[in-house]
Amino acid sequence: MKAILTIIGKDKVGIISTISTLLANRNVNILDINQTVMKEYFTMIMLVDLDKLDTEFSNLQDELVKKGQEILMDIKIQREDIFDKMYEI
Amino acid sequence: MINTKNILETIKMVDKYNFDIRTITMGISLLDCADTNGEKSRIKIYDKITKLSEHFVEIAEKTEKEFGIPIINKRISVTPISIIAGSSSDTDYVKYAEVLDKAGDTAGVNFIGGFSALVQKGFTKGDRILINSIPQALASTNKVCSSVNLATTKSGINMDAVKLMGKIIKETAYLTRENDSIGCAKLVVFANAVEDNPFMAGAFHGAGESETCLSVGVSGPGVVKNALEKIKGEDFETVCETIKRTAFKITRAGEVIAKEISKRMNVPFGIMDLSLAPTPEIGDSVARILEEIGLESCGAHGTTAALALLNDAVKKGGIMASSNVGGLSGAFIPVSEDEGMISAVNNGSINIEKLEAMTCVCSVGLDMIAIPGDTPDSTISAIIADECAIGVINQKSTAVRLIPVYGKSVGETAEFGGLLGRAPLMAVSKFSSEDFINRGGRIPAPIHSFKN
Numbered sequence: 001m002k003a004i005l006t007i008i009g010k011d012k013v014g015i016i017s018t019i020s021t022l023l024a025n026r027n028v029n030i031l032d033i034n035q036t037v038m039k040e041y042f043t044m045i046m047l048v049d050l051d052k053l054d055t056e057f058s059n060l061q062d063e064l065v066k067k068g069q070e071i072l073m074d075i076k077i078q079r080e081d082i083f084d085k086m087y088e089i
Numbered sequence: 090m091i092n093t094k095n096i097l098e099t100i101k102m103v104d105k106y107n108f109d110i111r112t113i114t115m116g117i118s119l120l121d122c123a124d125t126n127g128e129k130s131r132i133k134i135y136d137k138i139t140k141l142s143e144h145f146v147e148i149a150e151k152t153e154k155e156f157g158i159p160i161i162n163k164r165i166s167v168t169p170i171s172i173i174a175g176s177s178s179d180t181d182y183v184k185y186a187e188v189l190d191k192a193g194d195t196a197g198v199n200f201i202g203g204f205s206a207l208v209q210k211g212f213t214k215g216d217r218i219l220i221n222s223i224p225q226a227l228a229s230t231n232k233v234c235s236s237v238n239l240a241t242t243k244s245g246i247n248m249d250a251v252k253l254m255g256k257i258i259k260e261t262a263y264l265t266r267e268n269d270s271i272g273c274a275k276l277v278v279f280a281n282a283v284e285d286n287p288f289m290a291g292a293f294h295g296a297g298e299s300e301t302c303l304s305v306g307v308s309g310p311g312v313v314k315n316a317l318e319k320i321k322g323e324d325f326e327t328v329c330e331t332i333k334r335t336a337f338k339i340t341r342a343g344e345v346i347a348k349e350i351s352k353r354m355n356v357p358f359g360i361m362d363l364s365l366a367p368t369p370e371i372g373d374s375v376a377r378i379l380e381e382i383g384l385e386s387c388g389a390h391g392t393t394a395a396l397a398l399l400n401d402a403v404k405k406g407g408i409m410a411s412s413n414v415g416g417l418s419g420a421f422i423p424v425s426e427d428e429g430m431i432s433a434v435n436n437g438s439i440n441i442e443k444l445e446a447m448t449c450v451c452s453v454g455l456d457m458i459a460i461p462g463d464t465p466d467s468t469i470s471a472i473i474a475d476e477c478a479i480g481v482i483n484q485k486s487t488a489v490r491l492i493p494v495y496g497k498s499v500g501e502t503a504e505f506g507g508l509l510g511r512a513p514l515m516a517v518s519k520f521s522s523e524d525f526i527n528r529g530g531r532i533p534a535p536i537h538s539f540k541n
Contacts, residue, residue: 004096034091045091057155076100078157085345086338087095089409 001050001057002031002080005064009073011042019046019075022067026060027052042073047080099342103158106311107373110153110343111366112162113350114287115145116294116302116359119168119203127177131188134173138165138192138201141301145354146197152350158342161308161368162508165196166292167203175215182219186226186233193232200275202234202292207282210244210531220250223257227272228264234290240280240477242484246532251477254278255470255526259493262462266495269503273492274425274457278473280480280487285360286416291453291488302359303351304416307343307407309335310365311372313399317381328382329402336363336406344411360415363407364452365399367427369510375399375420376429387429388439396420397450417486419452425492425505425512426457434513441472441515449479454487459503459512462495469493471522474532482535 007019016035023030032047053060061077068075102108117138124130146163153160167189174182186204193201204226206216223235237254240246258273265272277290284295287304294302316335320327344361351358367375376387382395400419408414422444424430433439441458448454454476460469473489480487494503497514504511 004091006096006100032091034093036093043093043097045093045096047091058151061154076157079155082156082158082342082345083092083095083099085341086099087092 003048003050003077004080004083005046005048005075005077007042007044007068007073007075009042011037011040012071015042015044015071015073018067018071022063023048026063027054028060102309102312106309106315107368107370108158108309108312108339110158110160110305110346111308112164112287112289112306113149113160113347114164114166114292114304114306115142115356116166116285116298116304117141118294118298118300119173120296123173123176125176125178127174127179127184130173130177131184134185135188135192138167139195142196142198148353149350152346152353156346158346160346162200163198164287164289164292165193165198165201166287166294167201168294168296169205169207170203171206171213171215171219172296174219175213180218182222183225183229186222186230189233190230199232200234200289201232202236202289203294204233204235205237205293207238208247208250209238209241210247212250220253220257223276224260224264224272227261227275234275234292236277236279236282236291236293238279238282239473240481242281242481243534245534246280246474246477246481248474248526248532249529251470251474252526252529254473255466258469258491259466262493262495269497269505270462270492270494271505271509274490274505274509277488277490280477281485283416283486287360287362288364288366288417290490298359299357301356303347303354303356304359304362305343305347306362306364306366306416307339308364308366309339310367310375310378312339313365314374314378314381317378325398329398332399332402333406333409336403337410340407340410344413358413361407361411361413362416363403363414363418364416365403365420367421367423367430368508369426369428369431371428374427374429375422376427376433380429386436386438387433388443392443393446393450396422396447400451417452421453421456422447422451423457423490424515425459425503425510426508427510431511431513434515441517445475445479448476448487449483452486454480455489455491457490457492457509457512459492459494459514460517461498461514462493463498464493464517465521465523467521467523467526468517470526472517474526
């Protein structure tokens with residue numbers, strides 16, 4: 001299963017490293033990253049592969065949300081197929 | 090590949106514009122639960138519902154988290170109880186409602202629908218007992234919803250049933266008088282009721298449906314309004330196109346989630362109901378969409394036309410998105426559950442007559458309207474008869490969910506709380522319909538030609 005991870009918030013040092021470390025610890029492979037900084041706002045979208053995830057999806061989600069609260073960023077992870085279905089005929 | 094614009098738009102739809110799946114409803118057939126012994130029948134009903142829905146809420150919650158789109162309500166609908174209970178020798182069906190309530194509690198759902206009877210052409214023994222049990226059933230349960238189909242285009246209008254329902258609605262209001270007659274919010278009467286409606290209070294699992302199925306009602310008035318805010322002043326083709334595109338997206342999202350839940354539960358997928366369903370929250374209102382189309386306040390002249398185009402465009406976009414469209418599919422215009430509608434009542438721009446006209450072009454009908462508690466039974470029946478006539482002649486579903494709030498009159502407000510919202514009382518005609526309703530009998534099915 002592939003998922004989309006979005007991280008939105010004020011730009012600061014170490015966002016990518018914090019998140020990618022968390023993902024690596026859970027055996028999540030990052031397939032693509034897209035990042036923009038508009039004014040001081042940081043938006044990063046990652047496409048990740050969860051096939052070898054070593055825990056439940058909901059646990060990973062909770063860990064990411066918790067990490068987001070720690071670094072004051074809004075973090076979401078959603079299955080990728082929802083976006084394909086909504087935007088492709 | 091990452092499409093940033095689409096991903097961020099979806100997140101915004103949920104976070105800012107209240108996009109959600111309004112309900113996922115599990116339909117369960119109880120046809121094999123009938124028994125000559127009522128007690129045995131109720132044991133079968135409880136066992137069947139709780140066994141089949143054992144993991145329903147848990148799976149639905151897990152799936153909504155994975156997709157990141159909230160599912161607000163998880164519900165169950167069952168075969169109309171009048172058909173099941175009719176086999177028993179019981180003379181009162183309140184205990185059936187109580188067992189449904191208990192099963193709903195165990196399953197963890199927030200409503201269970203199907204305390205219902207279909208009497209468009211006449212009453213069976215079971216229908217009559219069920220209808221007479223409605224007031225007590227709704228007063229002594231929390232989650233049970235009740236519906237009665239009074240008319241169809243093919244059978245005409247059962248005016249004896251219309252008359253009876255005026256009295257039943259008043260009795261229900263009286264028995265739940267401590268809570269602003271909230272029992273009536275869980276009771277709806279229909280013309281041309283559909284067998285696969287996932288929305289309450291009118292959901293039941295029709296006799297022609299499969300053993301079990303999962304149906305979904307998507308929503309998103311806030312998303313539609315936001316899309317329209319971006320095209321201010323543009324022509325109607327642009328308005329319709331914008332609504333269609335939005336409806337496509339929200340329907341697709343609903344379908345992918347529902348199909349996943351249905352796969353995980355091993356229960357067949359039923360239908361997608363495309364209705365735009367408002368909530369009392371700011372930013373989740375159908376009335377505000379109509380205003381965004383160009384009306385100063387909902388109810389102004391032009392409201393019926395705006396609603397007609399909204400309803401039609403939602404269907405067109407949704408039907409393109411899914412091949413499983415069913416249920417009521419349109420726009421709902423409940424008063425108490427729509428912040429913009431409540432405000433329109435308060436500022437005097439909408440009245441019950443305009444709402445009746447609006448029901449000619451959208452799904453459902455006079456919904457969640459609070460009226461004075463001293464409204465005569467026959468006036469309530471006559472309002473129902475008018476709505477049935479609109480449905481029967483125009484070959485569409487119409488419904489009436491009126492709350493004659495005991496002890497309150499125009500100028501006061503009924504408070505129901507939660508999704509049911511709050512309703513300022515609306516005036517009804519002071520002139521009597523008594524002799525009209527007292528005739529009884531049946532208004533025959535209409536002719537299907539010479540349409541003018």
